[in-house]
Amino acid sequence: MSSAAxxxxxINQPSPPSTSSTPFDPAAFTLTAPSKxxxxxxxxxxxxxxxxxxxVLGAPARPLxxxxxxxxxxxxxxxxxxxxAGLALLLGASSSDADGRPGQxxxxxxxxxxxxxxxxxxxxLSVVTKTAGGWCDWSLGALPDAEGAGAGLGREVAVTIELERAKNALLVHHVRQRGGADGAEGEEEGDEHKTLIRKVPWVFLDAEDRVVAEGDEGAAWVGAFAARPDPEGRAGEGGGLEVRFWNLEIAGR
Structure with a gap:
């Protein structure tokens, strides 16, 4: 694990996308995911x-x-x-950990x-959830026609994804600017349209009911990630997936 700004x-980056001379900027950064x-x-x-x-995760871990x-x-x-690639919310982090090792x-x-x-x-559009003691639950949804529906491999696709709390649930939204390209880099936030692509009802339940591991202190990490599982080993040596991110925002109260 390496420190950023x-x-x-x-985390999981041999060459983090920042140096002492070029501070990490959540407004524009790139992650490269190696094979596997x-x-x-x-x-x-x-x-x-x-x-x-x-x-890249907001630090330190904060109360969920x-x-x-x-x-x-x-x-x-x-x-x-x-x-x-996209956003990840990791539950069960201890906000008191000195070294903070998300993903252990x-x-x-x-x-x-x-x-x-x-x-x-x-x-x-993809959402995967995992409860404590359970396994992964995966759902897929089609992109709108104007934003790459049916886009094949080898074509660049851009998107804006939002995670939002609604009482005890986590809502996953696909966000588009009306009249503009989906996720257009540098686009001003204006009249936007949100499409709900998944509701995860258990994320913010009270501690006695919430599905988390024993010993959890109610904290969480949240941030951006990129992944190349490459189960067939087709990437070859050094074959990484490059993802350009911009306007990473993490809000709390």
Whole structure:
């Protein structure tokens, strides 16, 4: 894990997208995901808990109860099955950890990731959730016609994704500017349209009911990630997925 600018950390990145002479800027940055990187949990063929995806997360971990909204825009050109990127909300972090190690096995046993993902030659709006003690629940939705519906591999696609609290639920929105290209870089925020692509009803339940690991202190990490699972090993040596992000926002109360 590496430090970023105050308020952010980088994880799973041998070469973080910032240096002392070029401070990390959440308004514009790039993540490159090597082959065999993911955020995933699977019961077969044997239980696996994977958190190898490069990410930039707001730091330190903050009380989940304080979270209100997170948003990011990004663009990528998927080339392989399951190439994906977006926002991740990791539950079960301890805000008192001095070294803060998001993604450790045995930690963040509940999480939500949302963004774009390549599946069977097309690009989809994708949401994956995992409850403590459970496995991944994956959903896909089509992009609107004007924003890349049916886009195949090898074509750049841009999108804006938002996570928003609504009482006990987490709402995942696809955000578009009316009359403008989806996720257009540098576009001024104006008259926008939000489409709900997933409601996750358990995220903000009270501690006695919320589905998190025993010992959880009610804190969470949230930020942007990129992943190239590459299950068939087609990327070759050094074959990374580059994702351009801009306007990463994390809001709380």
């Amino acid at each position: 105050p308020g952010f950390i980088h 990187t993911d955020i995933h949990a699977s019961p077969v063929p044997a239980p696996r808990y994977i958190f190898t995806a490069p990410a 109860a304080a979270f209100t909204r997170a948003r990011v825009s990004f663009a990528y050109t998927p080339a392989l099955q399951y190439d994906h 096995v045995g930690r963040h046993s509940a999480w939500v990731k949302a963004g774009l993902e390549a599946k069977d030659g097309a690009v989809w």
